[in-house]
Amino acid sequence: MPAPAPWPVSQDVAALADRASALSRAAAGPRNPLGALTAALLRIQPVARELERWRWLAPGDPELADLHAWFFELRDAVADAEDILDELHRRRQVGPPLSACVYATFRGPGQKLRRLAERLDRACDDSERLRPGRGSAVAGCGVRSPNRVTGSVLAERKVFGRGEECDSIIARLVDDCEETCRSVAPVVAVVGHGGIGKTTVAQCVYNDARIEARFDMRAWICVWDRSDEAELTREILQSIGCADDTLCDDGLASLDSLQVELEKLVASKRFLLVLDDVWIDEGKTEKENRSMWKKVLAPLRSAAIGSKVLVTTRMKLVAEVLNAGHVVSLDRLRSSDCCLLLKEVALGGQPMDFPPDLQDIIGAIVANVKGSPLAAKAIGQMISSTRSTRKWRALMNTEISDNIIISSLQLSYQHLPSHLQRCFAYCSIFPTTWRFNRFDLVKMWMALGFIQPPTDEGKGTEDLGQKYFDDLLSRSFFGTANKDQQTYYFLDDLMHILAQHFSAHDCMKINEDVPFVIPPTVRHLSISTDYLPQLKSKYRLGRLRTLLVLRSPSLSSSHFPRKLLAKFKNLRVLDLSESDIAELPETISQLVHLHYLAFSGITNKLPKSTYRLKPLEVRDIPILLFHDNHPGGVSKFVTVKHPKTWCGVRLIKALISV
Template identity: 75%
Template sequence: MPAPPPAPWPVSQDLAALAGRARSLSRGDAGLAGLAAALLRIQPVARELERRPGPPPGGAEAPALHAWLAELGAAVADAEDLLDDLDRRRLAGPAISSCVGAALRGPGRKLRRLAERLDCVRDGSERLPLGRAAGCGVRSPNRVTGSVLAERRVFGRDQVCDDIVGRLVGDGEEICRPVAPVVAVVGHGGMGKTVLAQCVYNDARIQEYFDLRAWICVWDRLDEAELTREILQSTGGADDTSYDDSLEMLQEKLGEVVASKRFFLVLDDVWNDEGKTELQNRSVWNKVLAPLNSAAIGSRILVTTRMKLVAEVLNAAYVITLDGLKVADCLLLLKETVLSGETMDFPPELLEFGRAIAAKVKGSPLATRVIGEMLRNTRSTRKWRAMMDTEICDNIIISSLQLSYQHLPGHLQRCFAYCSIFPTTWRFNRHKLVKMWIALGFVQPPTEGKRLEDLGYKYFDDLLSRSFFGSANKDHQTYYFLDDLMHILAQRFSARDCMKINEDIPVVIPPTIRHLSVSTDYLPQLKGKYRLGRLRTLLVLRSSSLPSSHFPSKLLAKFKNLRVLDLSESDIAELPETIGQLVHLHYLAFCSMTNKLPKSIYRLQYLEVLPVLLFQDNHPGGAGKFATVKNLKTCYGN
């Protein structure tokens, strides 16, 4: 099952901001004005193409579209570098800032070529073999689920099913709410939320307790009248000839159908409408569920969704997070699928392969079932061994998760995908990650009265509420993480832009990579494998075999376009004077053993520094505070 080519992350949101920077620097310069105009000309084209749903794997249009988006991304990166360089020259001193023309003599030709390049990319969009644009929608309208349980056996969900049924039919005190209390099941794609809801819906205790049941698959239907009509159809309480009525008439009929009855409603596969505000989404559901006020006490609603935000919008009284299956349950499901439910013994010569596959599917029932169907009725050890391939498992998992990513707004897609450069066990610090996003220009310029940091925190919280990050508490502190499935997803959609190099993997780094994490023992090998001037992020991690306390001086000077340098998880305690040549550096985090910074660092005008522990005693802000280069001298007394 080959994976579709990875698409570059969106850059259309950067174009207007870059055009604004070019205009502010121009002061009548034709080259900068021309670049600004070219950026604005291509913006609507880029925005439209980025909003298209992903091309089908193997389709002729996929490579062409991805190549076009990659070419645009490279041009935008070059424009950003050039504008940063001009801005630095303008700020360098009175001699240059008083006459921007002097600063522009050298880059003038680059500006003209870059504008021509952007126009050429724009013209190239007309030759893309694409059909009609699909706007913002990323989901197929053909998705339908029903209440009938198609599975012969459901593995590993007995306890959670009993828990949900207990919540729905329990004799506990009724919560005072304007509509029936909501129980929400939240989980990633392919985790079996629908199957679990079917188990609950068909449980004998549910059938006995409720007078009336209804099931609707919400999927891409978020219109009040359509949803109300769907519920009416599911209850069987109105004939088909009445379904063209207004929303008011439909709601009146639904209220009559459920009146004084203990009603159970399943809303399967609910998504947040990203085109509406949270308040607007709440308003939609308040209208849809309002007729249930006439239902009897004890009525309940069960919701399945990929997004914690949906549970919040629906005011869920109880939320169950559906995690992956245990390896043992995946193996049972694999056997069941391979044998088609027959009672024959599982071939012992294939058991070892089966255990390996069960361990690689990351707890995904969908991936397990798909692989089982691919292996059905075959005893070929060659085919079973092939299915142990991690890439095959990952591709199947990605197919069930990619809609979650494609549903995200573009600015959140990039922020999430960037997280793939961190190790799988990384505990994210919300403040540090937001500072990185800001340093890289991922956070769009805020409206008046808002700080970039506040907008960056909102980005993070939006990803958290959409279940892309998990959270946990330890030692009275909250930390955040990507689970295994989200790591796979982030890697899939950042493959052109981000790379994580493990200690034992010799690699050649593709020229499109802009964000990189390496261990200290791999640093010296970078120069021969990559044009280092392309990098925007370098995350250096401690090596288990070869600790290093210093950064090679000549190597550091090569990272001329670096924005983010994070050494906080390495052994590097000494920085060379060549760091002063990293004129675009915005973010520096260094290890707690560092006791002195080179004086050249004070020349870096954009830089903010995060000392992990260094400022605890000699800086009034305490540990973990950011400092600009302007106050570093105060901290160090240099």
């Protein structure tokens, strides 16, 4: 399992270079520090982009720690640059001309700009020793290993908890009621997380007597990282026993000759094709991926009616690209089935019971595996050679099961485009029971600058953020839930573990005890109200970009500490919607970089200083109380539901006018 890699930073460097360049032109003059910062950002951006391609080094590689340290240093410098540019932009809007800001009233930040440029140049120079050269251990290292392979033979003695899914798939495969006018064989897709048992289910189905009796010809292909039409066609031919060895073995055979042969072999035969572990080629557009698979499956038009394709994949998008008529989603195993599986592996299939003192330990281990059959099997193998209570108790450690789960899921994260990795990992700050609204999450991403500048003239930043969300949803990173005729989204337990792993340096949840020191790399924090007062002595609060405050199960707090709030000078996102805080202090006006503010449903007072915050996205304000000293003059009770993007001044004026 790799160490948590830093979030991608090259896209931030590029965006900051554009901003610094624009501000530099506005502040034209001698010795302009913005010009030096722009040049330094432009120099380091291609270096960061190149090194990001090598982030996934083999565990234990001596270069890994140095590369991560370099990225953390660069990321901190980029965060500092962003803070200063935000401050310059704010002062430009409300104060004197920018040149005066930089050279007079803003001399201190001007010096910071010069120091930042020097830091970036040093990082650029230091990167030379990290660039992989010829013969490097990482040369040729991609996101996925080309060595993965699966076969149709079922390796398990018993399969637990999947009988219903197998029967459902078999019923679809043997059903003749599919449309006869389809140009290719109907597709059935099995979708689920890594390690959840998709291949095992497909093997059970493939070897079922009903399937063997139904189909004249069967083929099993492990697709994995193959995305070439000719290679895939050759694999199918080899699987069904192509008699022409020269055609199958000759890598120079044309796609046409391969497909002509396949078309002849399956002609008028009822054919089952299993495509195991299919991924979307992220280097191609959806249209290109659809076209590729259309070509691969075209020869199946000659097969007899009743021919089918069974696909296993981690990504819902694959089912869409292949036009699957039926999708079976594999969920986590029930605890009882995990327990049976663990015992089966631990006992080697022998019919014996565990001693009573070990039964309780098994229950705790099963709870930790979160329904992952892969984790249950792995821990079962660990305990198979011993009946030592002490050693079994050591396996109750959640870190052991989490590491196994992460190892099975990490490829899903690594396969994501870099701009989606951070958006997903950020969700780790939410509690495991959190049900979020997609529009709110996109607004948070926007407030934090996670959305890349739109490339399409007709697509705004929010539309692009919604596309980011849909991309993660189609890749099975979010689950869906319906309540009160509304759709909400969540991270299931397995995805939450994955997000926590890859955001470990950036995000933290504090809900049991505040660590003595919060790591200085943390920028996004969720915390319960009873621990808020302890933050000041535990952390440099000016670093935080996100603060999510949750209701405390043991202590009710209706006020945000006045002096504490003023310390969050670089906060972009403040979410109080799940807290019991009903009143905000006037010091909220000092959060000049705040772009997203979510209120609690019991909030009853909005400070008059809120009008100074602009621009501001305000959400969930059911009731607001204004006192007589409010700029509007009289007290008013106002109900506002989910306002869209508001400038703080416009919000106050609109409420006053009611």
